[in-house]
Amino acid sequence: QQQVKQSPQSLIVQKGGISIINCAYENTAFDYFPWYQQFPGKGPALLIAIRPDVSEKKEGRFTISFNKSAKQFSLHIMDSQPGDSATYFCAAFLMNTGRRALTFGSGTRLQVQP
Amino acid sequence: KAGVTQTPRYLIKTRGQQVTLSCSPISGHRSVSWYQQTPGQGLQFLFEYFSETQRNKGNFPGRFSGRQFSNSRSEMNVSTLELGDSALYLCASSPGGEVTNEKLFFGSGTQLSVL
Numbered sequence: 569q570q571q572v573k574q575s576p577q578s579l580i581v582q583k584g585g586i587s588i589i590n591c592a593y594e595n596t597a598f599d600y601f602p603w604y605q606q607f608p609g610k611g612p613a614l615l616i617a618i619r620p621d622v623s624e625k626k627e628g629r630f631t632i633s634f635n636k637s638a639k640q641f642s643l644h645i646m647d648s649q650p651g652d653s654a655t656y657f658c659a660a661f662l663m664n665t666g667r668r669a670l671t672f673g674s675g676t677r678l679q680v681q682p
Numbered sequence: 683k684a685g686v687t688q689t690p691r692y693l694i695k696t697r698g699q700q701v702t703l704s705c706s707p708i709s710g711h712r713s714v715s716w717y718q719q720t721p722g723q724g725l726q727f728l729f730e731y732f733s734e735t736q737r738n739k740g741n742f743p744g745r746f747s748g749r750q751f752s753n754s755r756s757e758m759n760v761s762t763l764e765l766g767d768s769a770l771y772l773c774a775s776s777p778g779g780e781v782t783n784e785k786l787f788f789g790s791g792t793q794l795s796v797l
Contacts, residue, residue, distance in 0.1 A: 604788075611686070611772050611788030612725070657725065669715070669738050670786065672725040 571595050572660050574673025581680050587645040589676045591658035596639065598660035602670070603632065603643050606655045615656070616643070648680045684709065686775050686789035693794045700761040703792045705773030707754050713737075713778030714756040715786065716748060719770040728771075731756055732778045760794075768796045 574591045581587045593601075599620055604612035618625045618632040618641065625632045631644040645652055658673040687706040695701050707714050715738075716728040727740040731750035748758040754775075760767055770793050774786040 609790065611774075611790050613788065614785055669727045669730065669740065670717075670725075671727070674724045 571598075571671050572658060572673045574658050574676060576676060577674070578677045579679070581648045581678065583648065583650060583680055583682050585648050585680075587643075587648045587652070587678055587680070589643045589656055589658070589678070590640065591642065591673050592638075592640045593660050593671075594639065595660070595671075597662055598671070600661040601632070601634065601641050602659050602661065603630075604657045604659060604672075606657065606675075612657060645678075648678075650680045650682050653678055653680050686773055686787050688771075688773050688789035688792050690792060691790070693792060694797060695763050695794065696797050697763055697765060699763050700759060701763060701794060702757055702759045703771055703773075703794070705756045705758075705775075705789060707756070707773075707775030708787055711775035711777050711787075712754050713776045714750055714754065715774045715776075716756070716758050717772045717774065717788075718742075719772055719791070720768075725772070728758065763796045765796050767794065769794060 571594050602617035603615045605615045606612040616627045616630045616632055618634050620636050623634055629646045634641040656676045659670040661670055689704045713732045715730040717725050718728055719725045728742055729736055729748050730738040734750045745761045750756045770791040772788050772791045774788045776786050
């Protein structure tokens, strides 16, 4: 059972544009939602994360919007740059149990064209 | 601080063999988790170790096992390899402990090819 659905599968954005990646989750027990960035040949790296008691979190050009009632969250990359070209994964986490088992979305391959 | 180190970087094995992968977490981190990444199934959780004990396990067959040593280094073993075991195996570390810490730091992985 896929518990975190991610879309789109791939995304092409022009330099300076806004990249938007969406995720939806099923398990209402999830209580932490990180986004990871992965470059070819590297492991995923934590980009930004949000707790469900917050509707938005911004760090530099990266913003997470969170809609608890809809069980959806999204990543916005403002002023997208070619260096942002990577695969992005949303994830969900059960923090309260102390179990560090991330459930990942299927990934979005972002290409930012110069 | 050095990051998470995984060895070897690449492995080629044949069906039926077994393989052992190694992970050295960030110094001071006590929790080590393993994930399998494939193009078809994406990133899937294998298991997590904390203080030499398996604390959590994903939905993988018993052929997949792991262990953690007193210095927090971890190994995972896959026995009787199948073609479908070809994947990037990622190790992630975190400080661990009772206080939950969401920041997992991933290594670059071991790319396993089963022929």
